[in-house]
Amino acid sequence: MSTTATSPQPGKPQPAPLDGGAPAAKHHHTTVTAKPVTWKLPVTLLVLAVVAFIFFGLMGPHQTAKFGISTGSDFFQLPALEVPAFLGGIVLSVIMLALAGYAVFLKTRNRKVPAWVTIAFIALFVAAFLIWVVGGARTTSISLAGLIAGSVTLAVPLVFGSLSGVLCERVGVVNIAIEGQLLGGAFTAAIIATLTHNPFLGLLAAAIAGALVSMILALFSIKYVVNQIIVGVVLNVLVSGVTGFLFSTVMQADKDKFNSPAHLDPITIPVLGDIPLIGPILFKQSLIGYLMYIAVIVVWVGLFKTKWGLRVRAVGEHPQAADTMGIKVNATRFWNVTLGGAIAGIGGSFFTLVAIDSFTKEISGGRGFIALAALIFGRWNPIGAFFAALLFGFADNLQSIVTIIGTPVPSQFMAMLPYLVTVLAVAGLVGRSRPPAASGIPYVKG
Amino acid sequence: MTETNRPRHAAEPDPAKTAGTAAQPTATPNTPDVETTDATDATTATSLDTAGGAMRPSAVPVSGQSGIVPGGPDSLMRKIFTGSGMVSVLAVLLALILGGLLIASTDKAVSASAGYLFARPSDFFSAVWSAATRSYVALFQGSVFNPRGTGAAGQFAPLMETLTIATPLITAGLGVALAFRAGLFNIGAQGQIIMAGILASWVGFALHLPMGLHLLLVLVAGVVGGALWAGLVGFLKARTGAHEVILTIMFNYIALYFLRYLLNTPAFQRPGETNPISPILDPSAVYPQILGTQYRLHLGFILAIAATVFVWWVLNRSTIGFEFRAVGANPKAALTAGINVPRATILVMAIAGALAGMSGVAQVAGTEKVLTDGVAATYGFDAITVALLGRSTPWGTFAAGLLFGAFRAGAVQMQIQTGTPIDIVLVVQSLIVLFIAAPPLVRAVFGLNPRKKKAVKANKSKTAATTGVAA
Numbered sequence: 001m002s003t004t005a006t007s008p009q010p011g012k013p014q015p016a017p018l019d020g021g022a023p024a025a026k027h028h029h030t031t032v033t034a035k036p037v038t039w040k041l042p043v044t045l046l047v048l049a050v051v052a053f054i055f056f057g058l059m060g061p062h063q064t065a066k067f068g069i070s071t072g073s074d075f076f077q078l079p080a081l082e083v084p085a086f087l088g089g090i091v092l093s094v095i096m097l098a099l100a101g102y103a104v105f106l107k108t109r110n111r112k113v114p115a116w117v118t119i120a121f122i123a124l125f126v127a128a129f130l131i132w133v134v135g136g137a138r139t140t141s142i143s144l145a146g147l148i149a150g151s152v153t154l155a156v157p158l159v160f161g162s163l164s165g166v167l168c169e170r171v172g173v174v175n176i177a178i179e180g181q182l183l184g185g186a187f188t189a190a191i192i193a194t195l196t197h198n199p200f201l202g203l204l205a206a207a208i209a210g211a212l213v214s215m216i217l218a219l220f221s222i223k224y225v226v227n228q229i230i231v232g233v234v235l236n237v238l239v240s241g242v243t244g245f246l247f248s249t250v251m252q253a254d255k256d257k258f259n260s261p262a263h264l265d266p267i268t269i270p271v272l273g274d275i276p277l278i279g280p281i282l283f284k285q286s287l288i289g290y291l292m293y294i295a296v297i298v299v300w301v302g303l304f305k306t307k308w309g310l311r312v313r314a315v316g317e318h319p320q321a322a323d324t325m326g327i328k329v330n331a332t333r334f335w336n337v338t339l340g341g342a343i344a345g346i347g348g349s350f351f352t353l354v355a356i357d358s359f360t361k362e363i364s365g366g367r368g369f370i371a372l373a374a375l376i377f378g379r380w381n382p383i384g385a386f387f388a389a390l391l392f393g394f395a396d397n398l399q400s401i402v403t404i405i406g407t408p409v410p411s412q413f414m415a416m417l418p419y420l421v422t423v424l425a426v427a428g429l430v431g432r433s434r435p436p437a438a439s440g441i442p443y444v445k446g
Numbered sequence: 447m448t449e450t451n452r453p454r455h456a457a458e459p460d461p462a463k464t465a466g467t468a469a470q471p472t473a474t475p476n477t478p479d480v481e482t483t484d485a486t487d488a489t490t491a492t493s494l495d496t497a498g499g500a501m502r503p504s505a506v507p508v509s510g511q512s513g514i515v516p517g518g519p520d521s522l523m524r525k526i527f528t529g530s531g532m533v534s535v536l537a538v539l540l541a542l543i544l545g546g547l548l549i550a551s552t553d554k555a556v557s558a559s560a561g562y563l564f565a566r567p568s569d570f571f572s573a574v575w576s577a578a579t580r581s582y583v584a585l586f587q588g589s590v591f592n593p594r595g596t597g598a599a600g601q602f603a604p605l606m607e608t609l610t611i612a613t614p615l616i617t618a619g620l621g622v623a624l625a626f627r628a629g630l631f632n633i634g635a636q637g638q639i640i641m642a643g644i645l646a647s648w649v650g651f652a653l654h655l656p657m658g659l660h661l662l663l664v665l666v667a668g669v670v671g672g673a674l675w676a677g678l679v680g681f682l683k684a685r686t687g688a689h690e691v692i693l694t695i696m697f698n699y700i701a702l703y704f705l706r707y708l709l710n711t712p713a714f715q716r717p718g719e720t721n722p723i724s725p726i727l728d729p730s731a732v733y734p735q736i737l738g739t740q741y742r743l744h745l746g747f748i749l750a751i752a753a754t755v756f757v758w759w760v761l762n763r764s765t766i767g768f769e770f771r772a773v774g775a776n777p778k779a780a781l782t783a784g785i786n787v788p789r790a791t792i793l794v795m796a797i798a799g800a801l802a803g804m805s806g807v808a809q810v811a812g813t814e815k816v817l818t819d820g821v822a823a824t825y826g827f828d829a830i831t832v833a834l835l836g837r838s839t840p841w842g843t844f845a846a847g848l849l850f851g852a853f854r855a856g857a858v859q860m861q862i863q864t865g866t867p868i869d870i871v872l873v874v875q876s877l878i879v880l881f882i883a884a885p886p887l888v889r890a891v892f893g894l895n896p897r898k899k900k901a902v903k904a905n906k907s908k909t910a911a912t913t914g915v916a917a
Contacts, residue, residue: 233830241875247869413703427693
């Protein structure tokens, strides 16, 4: 992009991403939640807090949950955290009740519930849930460091996928094809990294493959004005078919020649990488892991602090106005969608270059749709999408740990969690998710 | 935005410009003149009525909602060749050609002859031809008529298999198509099939009722299961404005994990079995095989025909169907005209779910006779492509269901005989839908666009290509 100028626009009010400061005027009377403050959030918090108090507190297990914090390689050791499950559940759920009460109090004064209340509530709820699960298990000890590091690992493709979705939707194109972009990236990375024995070329090829999938999406939805959701759905099937076909005919015939990609090994930053808890997350990642952090920051700064980002969001919110101001709407859309595809492609390469040592059919396993969920739960904001993806990665990781340590919670319900949370989010029960106004609407100059 | 309402027949993109290379759109969207020409097929132009951007356009191209046949005031021949029916045929042809090229590209004989391509090109092209045709012949023999079968019964066995596999595709496709017509994008057929399968199979193996009544209850349970699951989406959409695409995708996964959970509980797991599989349904709870026991074809196919007639009747002859179409064409106008849009949304989703539920019943009471976590296979997702190929009309969906049923049935034989993986069916299927959704592209590939203002347009696209710079 030629105009990634870093000069912010001081005079112009920017459409607030989180609290929907200035949605188009017509939205005020078309959406249900037009009133400035609704009862939804306080009531939802209150219900969740009561549920937590009853299940995690009063009916909580009476064992002691043990969370290992340090691993052997850390340069200083912290003792394991031991929490009496019953007491911990009571204390945490009482704090949650207090937060919910605060939200209700604010509502009675007709004031908005600040974001930190919601975020703190979610964190407390997750912590209480964790204590409850581990305290009630057969083995009442897990490694917190391993749990969190594993969550980040599982979240990497989700973060890239949801960043792709953010870029596309912010510019007004719905990207259902994240799954296909991830899968295409994974496949291309595997085959190129194998043929060239160079994982970096594999990474580059994955980005190109993702961009190509995106270009088809852009071509059909912008040039031929085909419904964007139709193209996205069909592209997922197409990529799944092509990669599955080539996997069966080419890769399986000669695995050594075509499907044993060179790997990107974790790069440990000296000293910093040995800090307990934080070290493995921030400083002991593969190249793609570091790229993830860079991508989140770059996309956020780009979208909200640069001229380019202002244009992108203008195109996504009100293409006619953007056009009037001289922004080339459809070209902006085309290149943003392509860029989004490249990012998702890199995320896909994580499967074959880092996580697993070869490509298999459907290796992305529906994570493109979880990425879509993360982007919605993160309210179309790169940072929000990042934390939502982490949360879903955490749920994914907890699901396998729950199966191992043997708790009464069926692992299938853990797996269901991201989808349930997303349904609650889009139904407006947890805050209000508003997509960019022109997302999904093709722009045809009159 | 009012200008977009005008159909512009004269504004078809010309073949020279829409050859389909990826580089072109980088340039074309920059020039206003070119933009307007691209987008305004007579059908797509009307689909872009967004009331000045105040509302989302219908999820379905209007070409799929009405009987408008695009075609200018040209000759009769051109009308036939540019009509939507012809585009569908050409789209299928183009997809088959591309699929054939993909098959050939991985064929050993082809790559061997490619080594001396310039010495004897005929070898290369005959190898490409035989690789592609061998697979497609096997596909045909596996889906319609097998000349090596014993007697007429054996020779037509593949056709019966096609009809069997088409059954769930047709009913689920009808569900998706009906929702399309009301402007709703129902990606949730997969989850609706699963929920229907859960309820129907439970009635089938847990209750022991007399013949006839039992099967009826199984059917009702499945239909209600699908209707409730989809109706919940309609309710959430109507009440909270949440987008149905996101909701249905999420509901698919919730249904799948719910099914996996149930299959590990004593209520659903077969006694003495460690695998997640349910008991076999009672003989009184399964569809009878309508053409004798040598074929798997079951009563569900007759019900699929009945469902097609029902959907046709609802859409074209009933008041509620008129309301559905009105909501799909323009929700604001429908609201102004006194139509209860939330009610129509919930109702159309419920009926769509009921139709998908019939697919679930066809699976557990027709072909599988047990409940596993693969009960829906990929029928729910295939149903979307079926509905799109059928242009959201009941009989079009029926025909598309038969075609994709044939692909599915034939692909198994194709894989056995020629080693061509089943995945090629996914490729061909998705290409068909992509091409059908973009008639200008197909017409451009076959050189069928109206020859108007060609010289002028060619010049314009050239200037666009030279001046096009990304914003």
